[in-house]
Amino acid sequence: MNIVEQFKTLKNPVIQILGPCEFDQGLLKSLHSILVDGGLKHYDNPLIQNKLKIAVGDGDSNTTQYHLDITYPTNKAFSDLQGSLELISADCEKIYLLGFLGERRDHELSNILELSRFCQERRNFTVQLEDRIQVLSPGNHTLIIKGSFSVFALSSNKISMDGQLKYPLKDEQLTPLSSHGLSNIGSGIINVEVSGSPLLIYLNY
Structure with missing residues (x-):
């Protein structure tokens, strides 16, 4: 082989x-x-x-x-x-x-978009870009987040988030490319359910 x-x-x-x-x-x-x-x-x-x-x-x-x-x-x-x-x-x-990450911004964006496309084809799959960005496929995920974070959807997406975070979400509809998921705060274990399309999480700590 x-x-x-x-x-x-x-x-x-x-x-x-x-x-x-x-x-x-x-x-x-x-x-x-x-x-x-x-x-x-x-x-x-x-x-x-x-x-x-x-x-x-x-x-x-x-x-x-x-x-x-x-x-x-x-x-x-x-x-x-x-x-x-x-x-x-x-x-x-x-x-x-x-x-x-960290050099040409067009390459960085291309990488994030390519990883999102890849995650769309999988389930319960996680991509971790250094300690700064996570891409979650549709499915269920358990994360540890201790600090400020934001979530974004590239296409219409319904998500739920509970656990140790300031602003829980229950079947929340995220519209594409909106700021609706900006600035949440995690303090430990967070359970995330993603449906429809991959979810981007930016870690700000």
Whole structure:
């Protein structure tokens, strides 16, 4: 079984995807990892040394001596991140993404939109972008939030939130791209039910 087949059939519920942007190294986890282009600079990190790794991209930000396992055309109609998501197995329940925020804002927005599209096709699935953004698929989720946060929907969405938060929501209809979910405060465990479309959560602490 080659490396691509190994990743597509992984039974692990959690993996991480490492991108080219700088990030807090304290967030890196000892997980099977997809290294996206410039993310190859983390190839030798001790935390993932004995984990399954696969490198994908078009090579435009890879400055290491390591080679990509899957090379995409430079003039392609999709992002390297989108290509990497094709490797996520059906058994995966959560992905951590590091190195996809903080540089070009158009790339950052594209990444968030692409992850939202991916979550639309799954259920009870969570994406964690560093310690700043979560994308929740339709389904039920249990989160730990201790501080200010805001929720947004890219399309019409009914949500419920209860637990340790200042403003609980019960079957609340969030309209697309509105500020209705701005500035809530969590103090611990929060239960979230999402229907219809993925929910974006911005953590402000």
